[in-house]
Amino acid sequence: MAAVRSTRYYVYRESTIRVLLYLLLFAGAAVMLLPFVWMLTTSLKTSAGVLSMPPQWIPTEWKWSNYIVAWHTSPFGRYFFNSFFMSGMTTIGEVILTILAAYAFAKMKFLGRNALFTLLLGTLMIPGQMLLVPNFVTISRLGWIDTYQALIIPWLASVFAIFLLRQFFRSLPDELWDSARMDGCGRFRFLWRIMVPLAKPAIVTVAILKFIGGWNAYLWVLVMTNSELMRTVPVGLVSFSSEVGTQYELLMAASVLAILPILILYFFTQKQFIKSFARTGIK
Numbered sequence: 001m002a003a004v005r006s007t008r009y010y011v012y013r014e015s016t017i018r019v020l021l022y023l024l025l026f027a028g029a030a031v032m033l034l035p036f037v038w039m040l041t042t043s044l045k046t047s048a049g050v051l052s053m054p055p056q057w058i059p060t061e062w063k064w065s066n067y068i069v070a071w072h073t074s075p076f077g078r079y080f081f082n083s084f085f086m087s088g089m090t091t092i093g094e095v096i097l098t099i100l101a102a103y104a105f106a107k108m109k110f111l112g113r114n115a116l117f118t119l120l121l122g123t124l125m126i127p128g129q130m131l132l133v134p135n136f137v138t139i140s141r142l143g144w145i146d147t148y149q150a151l152i153i154p155w156l157a158s159v160f161a162i163f164l165l166r167q168f169f170r171s172l173p174d175e176l177w178d179s180a181r182m183d184g185c186g187r188f189r190f191l192w193r194i195m196v197p198l199a200k201p202a203i204v205t206v207a208i209l210k211f212i213g214g215w216n217a218y219l220w221v222l223v224m225t226n227s228e229l230m231r232t233v234p235v236g237l238v239s240f241s242s243e244v245g246t247q248y249e250l251l252m253a254a255s256v257l258a259i260l261p262i263l264i265l266y267f268f269t270q271k272q273f274i275k276s277f278a279r280t281g282i283k
Helices: 002-043 067-073 076-106 113-125 128-142 148-155 159-170 175-182 185-198 201-213 219-224 231-238 250-283
Strands: none
Touching: 002 250, 067 076, 067 231, 067 250, 076 113, 076 148, 076 159, 076 185, 076 231, 076 250, 113 159, 128 148, 128 219, 148 159, 148 201, 148 219, 159 201, 185 201, 201 250, 219 231, 231 250
């Protein structure tokens, strides 16, 4: 009887803890999703419904035309092209440079490797805002203001991405290189034929983070561009605010369109994304 009571108590305790944990997670998820639900419902309201008091969570009149009006208010087709082009090119460039740098720091031995990597990590402590003025001066002297070069080239390398991929490369056994070298494989071929396929989850993670960062870039694009044709989606959203007020329903509709590519990207790649962080953390 004592054993049965102990078993029941254990099952009851575990069930209670599990229920409380799920309730806590549900509450956290609700808090995180609340702004997105408000943005979605606001994008379908009328101008009067947006400013009504008390606030309306569910629109009394569903105005789907807000999306069409928002799209044609500014050249959002051009904004989306610029965002896709900038994010895609910076992602491709960073992935290639990150693979080369991470492999060198993880598997190659050269003088000052650890000191150089420590110095590289030290740059993470420098706020990006401190580099804005020096970078602007450099870009201006190169004559790249209001060009794609200014939006792409300065962001082709990331210290965090190098650190992440280096940790993943270090988790792979050195015997792979010994075996490949015995078969006559060179460094470059070994990297692209063996190491890169094995590090696919980490590489996908680097690509996702870079694409999201490039897509959401605001301050750098705002400073480096002058013409409307060079703006990206985040900067283009400012067009719904002016001295006379903000068109909240159109702004929310344009914001929904702006986050759709990121949501689609994450839903298709979340498995690789989670796998990369799990394997890196285990190591």
